[in-house]
Amino acid sequence: MAEDTYSHKMVTANRRRCRTKFTEDQLKILINTFNQKPYPGYATKQKLALEINTEESRIQIWFQNRRARHGFQKRPEAETLESSQSQGQDQPGVEFQSREARRCRTTYSATQLHTLIEAFMKNPYPGIDSREELAKEIGVPESRVQTEDTQNGTNFTSDSHFSGARTW
DNA sequence: AGGCTAACCTATTCAAATA
DNA sequence: TATTTGAATAGGTTAGCCT
Numbered sequence: 367m368a369e370d371t372y373s374h375k376m377v378t379a380n381r382r383r384c385r386t387k388f389t390e391d392q393l394k395i396l397i398n399t400f401n402q403k404p405y406p407g408y409a410t411k412q413k414l415a416l417e418i419n420t421e422e423s424r425i426q427i428w429f430q431n432r433r434a435r436h437g438f439q440k441r442p443e444a445e446t447l448e449s450s451q452s453q454g455q456d457q458p459g460v461e462f463q464s465r466e467a468r469r470c471r472t473t474y475s476a477t478q479l480h481t482l483i484e485a486f487m488k489n490p491y492p493g494i495d496s497r498e499e500l501a502k503e504i505g506v507p508e509s510r511v512q513t514e515d516t517q518n519g520t521n522f523t524s525d526s527h528f529s530g531a532r533t534w
Numbered sequence: 535a536g537g538c539t540a541a542c543c544t545a546t547t548c549a550a551a552t553a
Numbered sequence: 554t555a556t557t558t559g560a561a562t563a564g565g566t567t568a569g570c571c572t
Contacts, residue, residue, distance in 0.1 A: 382548085382549080382550090384550090385549085385550055385551070387551085405542095405543090408541090426542085430542095430543080430544085433543090433544085434544070434545070434546085465542095468540090468541055468542065469540090469541065469542090470540095470541095471539085471540050471541070472540070472541090473540090474540090510540090510541095513540075513541075513542090
């Protein structure tokens with residue numbers, strides 16, 4: 367990291383997480399679960415993670431990609447027979463299954479927030495290495511660091527954020 | 535009751551592995 | 554090189570905690 371002083375604009379120096387390579391067996395389980403519930407709750411994702419021996423965040427990403435690409439609207443013929451009268455609304459099947467519980471909301475301590483904010487000011491786009499280090503430092507899973515930084519932006523500028531604090 | 539914001543979502547793009 | 558697909562980003566929605 368000798369040459370990587372705080373660059374002013376782009377921080378491309380940050381490595382992405384390595385691509386996960388799912389095995390055939392893992393994919394079989396994932397796809398099977400997806401066909402049953404394309405929006406798994408936290409408990410389901412945790413169970414899946416344990417079952418196929420991967421991280422819950424990888425499963426979250428996999429479901430996101432799957433939903434975006436393999437349009438889950440085309441129901442598997444397994445269990446859509448009963449609700450065949452869903453009159454083809456534009457709504458992507460909101461009703462066929464109520465949402466499962468999400469992960470418990472984590473509350474960050476002032477110290478944790480301070481650490482996150484400081485790291486964010488130094489680098490708003492941390493790579494996998496920085497995120498893992500940060501996560502270890504404040505004692506939360508890496509996936510929490512990622513979403514926190516890149517999505518919710520933590521408007522540290524005590525000033526009133528202009529509309530949309532995430533427009534960097 | 536309302537504000538703040540973590541968790542979750544879609545849409546889109548980047549990019550690594552593979553055919 | 555084109556395709557496939559995991560990872561990342563931007564921005565919107567849902568819902569839990571606190572005042």
